[in-house]
Amino acid sequence: MNLAIDIVKRGGRRPSERFDRDKLHTSVRAACLSVRTPDGEAELIAEKVCDILMVWLKTKPEVTSSDLRRKAAQTLDTFHPEAAYLYKHHRLVM
């Protein structure tokens, strides 16, 4: 289920887009898989993170993509710190 929330991309320099749960799910799952978490566990963690973020998002009309990323990383940190580290830093690798 997707919420009618606008995600403001990169400080408004790119057009906003609707929140897409699948997109968030895929990115969290990929972060888990890239630290060699088993597939099933990665799927489960991604589901949990998405559920928690959906509750957080319900109270907001719009969110910036960096806020969404920060909150997702913070939530992922409680389930899988190593995956959260990569999720948080993937733009700071080079």
Place this chain on the structure above:
Amino acid sequence: MTISLAIVALAALIHASFQLSVSMLTLLSGHAIGAKTAHKKLLRLTCSFLTGAGIMTLLLISFTSFVFQQAFGREIPTIMWAIGCGLLIGLGVAVWAFYYRRERGTSLWLPRGIARYLSDRTKATKWSAEAFGLGLSSVIGELIFILAPIVISALVLIQLPPLWQLAGAALYTLISLLSLLVVYALVGSGHKLSRIQKWREENKRFLQFAAGSGLIVLGFYVYVDQVLSQTAFAQGGF
């Protein structure tokens, strides 16, 4: 001969301490593992990247040596050595000052637009040929910093006999790939990327200091060995 090869080896070691190729290889591996790429294909991708970086390094060192050989033959003017040393010392100070950005992670000096482009290209890489091209461009991307070690190595190499020139170029390429080979081996043996990246982040200041110091030390050594000693020789009337 031994001293010449030692200079080439030290220059290559300094080259190996630069991190753009390592960052790209880490990203490439991370995205490939995250996309559930088969281990065999992951190894193929990373191996292609490594081959690309190696070939571009070999081409650069050979090309620079060829140009110098055509221009000066075996008698290199002192001014060329002085220029090479100036480059080494200047870039050493530049590495100390701004090789890494002052933020978390391992963000490099690259303009953000280029870094984003390289990162997006790395993310989109699915085929070995693309990974090979990425390896080639990772070396070009860092040309501004690897220029000094390559110039000095080329100047040293053209004074050697032809067979040793080939050996020196191969030695330079092999040593400059050491850091990539380590990442390749770690990824291939199943190590977690988060640990590799964490190690890189925790030790980035040391790596920066080592690379900058290496450039400066090599610059001073070559200056004393090739410029000061020749001047002293000439003034002494030997």
